[in-house]
Amino acid sequence: MSTAIVSRRYATALLDVAEEGGFIDTVTADLEVIGDTVAGSRDLLNMLKSPLLKGDLKARVFKEVFKGMLSEQTLRFIDLLCRKKRAALLAEVIEEYGALRDERNGIVNVDVHSAVELDDEQSKKLINELAAYTGKKVRANLSLDEQLLGGVTVKIGDTILDGSVKHQLEMLRDALRESA
Template identity: 55%
Template sequence: MSSLIASRRYAWALLSAAEEGQFLDQATDALNSIKETLANSRDLVHVLRSPLINGDKKTHILEEVFKEIAGEKVMIFLRLLAHKKRAGQLPEIIGEYQKLLDEKNGVINVSINSAVMLSDEQAKDLVNKLANYTGKKVRAKMKLEEALLGGVTVKIEDTIIDGSVRHQLQMMKKFLLAGKL
């Protein structure tokens, strides 16, 4: 089974169990804390992914590191991952869990790059327009990208909306070189 498919299945199993067991908020908070810990500790991720360290040792490591933040039900899940030799996929499983949770809640992640920093009002207006366009709640990640020269680019999943001056200049150049203008 591919790593992505397995990660999605484990994430879905945890999400389903958390919904049915009514501990969704606790599981989500715990996974966010675990994700942050893993992001700040390459060594821990390396240990979890190492084939040289057996499942019992990984279980012990997971318990020592996460017992305070995970809660009993998430710890059961972490033990299962170690037992099934999937502890090394924990970062990917958490990522898939977040995607599934966002999908369930109708949230879409959007990247917005702008040539200049947008004012709060402009950013809010753009997010509202994107919410109307997608029909979902928008979680926007704003980034300053001066190379755009002006305007914005918006990435919604696999779709890029390029309203930058740089793009318009490139298109104009293409038309001029092709003799179509």
């Protein structure tokens, strides 16, 4: 079974339990702490991925590292991952959990690349138009792309909306070639 499927199953189970128990915010904050800590520690990352270390040892290390920082529910989930020999998937499970939570809350993550810095009014207008387009709340990640001649490109999941000048010029070129 692929790691993406396994990660999604664990993330779904965690989100379901957190929703039923009413501690989604706690688990979300805990997973953010874990994700940041693991990303910043090569030793912890290597420990999670090591096939030589037993799950019980990984769970004990986790309890020691995060002592007093995480909720009991999150620690039990990490313990389960370790005992089921899925600790190496922790980063993927955290990512899937965030994506599932956003999906259930009707939030879509959008990457916007623009040729120039967008001011607040332009950003709000673009976000409102994207919300109308998707029918969901939009969490936009705005960035500057100096490769663009002008305009913006928007990535929503697997869909790319290309409003860049370069793309418009390519479409004009193709149209002129077809008519010639």
